[in-house]
Amino acid sequence: MITSTGNPLIKQVRSLRQCKVRRAAGLCYAEGLRIVAEVIQLGAELEMLLVAPELLVSEFGLGLVQEAHKRGLPVIEVSESVFKSIALKEGPQGLAAVVRQRWHFLESISGEEQALWVALSEVADPGNLGTILRTADAVGAKGIILLDDTTDPYDPTAIRASMGAVFSQMLVRCSFQEFAVWKAKNGFSLVGTSDKAEKAYRQVKYPERLILLMGSERHGLTEEQWRLCDVVVRIPMIGRSDSLNLAVATGIVLYEIFHQRYGVNTERQPI
Amino acid sequence: MITSTGNPLIKQVRSLRQCKVRRAAGLCYAEGLRIVAEVIQLGAELEMLLVAPELLVSEFGLGLVQEAHKRGLPVIEVSESVFKSIALKEGPQGLAAVVRQRWHFLESISGEEQALWVALSEVADPGNLGTILRTADAVGAKGIILLDDTTDPYDPTAIRASMGAVFSQMLVRCSFQEFAVWKAKNGFSLVGTSDKAEKAYRQVKYPERLILLMGSERHGLTEEQWRLCDVVVRIPMIGRSDSLNLAVATGIVLYEIFHQRYGVNTERQPI
Structure with a gap:
């Protein structure tokens, strides 16, 4: 479990708030049960799932994490304070995803x-x-x-x-x-x-x-x-x-x- | 002209960002040319107009200030830095109003x-x-x-x-x-x-x-x-x-x- 807010990966995730970082990396940051569920169900290209076990109490949310494990998707566990340092919403639900952008011509x-x-x-x-x-x-x-x-x-x-x-x-x-x-x-x-x-x-x-x-x-x-x-x-x-x-x-x-x-x-x- | 961001009136205006202050005072803060124009044209009860002469360059905006003077409405001049300390939007246009709330039964x-x-x-x-x-x-x-x-x-x-x-x-x-x-x-x-x-x-x-x-x-x-x-x-x-x-x-x-x-x-x- 990542417990330091200064962890390089966590810093990278936080930097996805900036448009130019998102574009250069071709990634984005998505937060919350409902949106992460959509990401998984739609088969969007998931770079990683970020889970804060101390915050994630919803059964639906825990089911999504299981589903991600089953599909072999990378699941990163982080502490509550680390999650709150990347979360955009107050009272975060403890589940977020880094997702690959998808563009068409x-x-x-x-x-x-x-x-x-x-x-x-x-x-x-x-x-x-x-x-x-x-x-x-x-x-x-x-x-x-x-x-x-x-x-x-x-x-x-x-x-x-x-x-x-x-x-x-x-x-x-x-x-x-x-x-x-x-x-x-x-x-x-x-x-x-x-x-x-x-x-x-x-x-x-x-x-x-x-x-x-x-x-x-x-x-x-x-x-x-x-x-x-x-x-x-x-x-x-x-x-x-x-x-x-x-x-x-x-x-x-x-x-x-x-x-x-x-x-x-x-x-x-x-x- | 008010030049201190710590001026008591300016502090009061800033405090209108808080809902409980707005309710207790029965006032609100409105910013920008278009909205202030609506306030004046609709005859809403204007407590005061706040003008930053260094920022207010629009002729339309200057016309609104003249209109307010004509109607005998209180117009308070403030410095650019004071206006920016109360403004909500970046690049403020130099015109704002404190307006009385109007409720009906x-x-x-x-x-x-x-x-x-x-x-x-x-x-x-x-x-x-x-x-x-x-x-x-x-x-x-x-x-x-x-x-x-x-x-x-x-x-x-x-x-x-x-x-x-x-x-x-x-x-x-x-x-x-x-x-x-x-x-x-x-x-x-x-x-x-x-x-x-x-x-x-x-x-x-x-x-x-x-x-x-x-x-x-x-x-x-x-x-x-x-x-x-x-x-x-x-x-x-x-x-x-x-x-x-x-x-x-x-x-x-x-x-x-x-x-x-x-x-x-x-x-x-x-x-």
Whole structure:
């Protein structure tokens, strides 16, 4: 059992809080029972499991450790104080994982029927990005295309907000220019959102093989991005503000697409 | 100009980061051009404006200070270092306000046609609460009813996430018991959400005078809350998870209600 917070391995794990360390190592740090369970169940590439026996009391959690042992995955035991020195949340549950990042190329995107993707441009807030991953999972999207300087989906805040969806959704990172070139050669339609669009988001019949493009929190879509879109839709608003939180706006449009694809009985019954 | 970070007034302003201080004083701290503009335009009760002339370069911001002077509102000048000692955001814009909290009683809720409210039970995350306030504003809701231990809408994170809607939406705080008694005597319908509900959120014709009840992030609705609802709806999901982020889920249901109320041309056109 590792009992020193200055242990080199523990220092390395802690350094995964920094984006540049995560990128260089191609790893990330995931914490908590639910997210570690997702990592194991999804067969994500686990570098190691970190367990604090003094903290891990949940039977579900102990089962996960057994499962990891069974699969021959490296399990490192650490003391309570060591675990707390790496933990991000207060009251940690005593289970964390170092997981290998998994990235795909634009060219790996298959144009199967009903393929749905989300592209995010310059999204700055890892909480928003994680929340969008979680919603993308819920509507059966394939993954997220992160354009230009969009924040890191393997940021601990993004991982937590995604509730593990960062390990089930496909992730692609590229520049907008690369995306535009790829898009011209593929059969995907691109739908953007803007408060300046003419059509409301419920006035469009969404095509199969669709990418929903969301602009940054601060600036929305650039002119160049707008031009690449096959259609741009707006979300109507009657309050004082002309915008919604980015993750909420993404959720509203994704659920309209979802409804058009899978909605069955839409006869509305009075309560 | 106040130049000492140890100045008693500055200490008091800083102490508004703590919920118990905010409650005892009935005040809150709001920062940034956009939110301060909302405070002034909405006629919220401004205790004082804090200005750092070395930081405030925006013409829009200087106009707000002029406006405050014109209205005879107290404007306190502070040095850059003092402002940075109270600021929550990095790179502050040099404008902040101390604003009086404004609370309403359940009995102040009027049963006008199309009155729409959101009730939140034990919501823990101030970012979620602020985001819900922002969406509530966008769909024309009247306000938010905060049940039991729901977090503080005047938390700086909630204020920021609300983009100022915390000052335009009506706020009511009460226990679930008080809410239940009040509800029995009033003509509001109560709609809950749960992944265990039978009806999907688009299968219900939402009545006028409606309160949307959302449970806590961790536990959703309690049995008692479920029983008080006139209908409980679910948001369909086909991914790995059985839940969405609370603010996203609230936004999706609010936008269905909004659409049923105000949606005009719903003929869907292919792009």
